Amino acid sequence: MVWYVIAIIGVAFIFDFINGFHDSANSIATIVGTRVLSPLAAVMWAAFFNFAALFTGGVAVAKAVRGGMIEQSIADPNVILGALLGAIIWNAITWYYGVPSSSLPAPIGGHARTAMARDGTAALTWAPQGAQQRARTVSATRAR
Secondary structure (H helix, E strand, C coil): CHHHHHHHHHHHHHHHHHHHHHHHHHHHHHHHHCCCCCHHHHHHHHHHHHHHHHHHCCCHHHHHHHHHCECHHHCCHHHHHHHHHHHHHHHHHHHHCCCCCCCCHHHHHHHHHHHHHHHHHHHECCCCCCHHHHHHHHHHHHCC
C-alpha cells in the first residue's frame, strides 16, 4: 500500500507538470500576442508569480475540496488516483486540440466523478456554503 501511495504522489507530480505547461500557455498568450512582453519575459513573469502564489495564495480551494464535496470515507487512494488520471487525460486532450481551458476544474470534477463511480450520487455531499458550492461541484462534474 505504501508503494501505491508513493506512485499516486508521482502521478500528482505528473499532473502538476502538465498543469504548468497547460495553464501557463493560457496565461501568457495574451501578453505575448499583444507584444507587451517577449516570450522569455512572459515565461519568467509567469514562473515568478506561480512561485510567489505558493507563499501568498492560501489553501481555501484545498479546504473546499477536502471538506465539502464528497464523503470523507470514500476518499481512498483509488479515488484520488482516478481524479488525477482523469485530470491528466482531460488536460492532454484540451492541449492537443488547442481548447483554451483551465486545469483547476479537472481534478475537482475528476474527484467528484470518481467518488460517484465508486458509490453513486450518495458519495457527494453538499457543503453548508449553499447553492454556490453546489453549483460549482455540479458544474465541474458535468463540464468534463
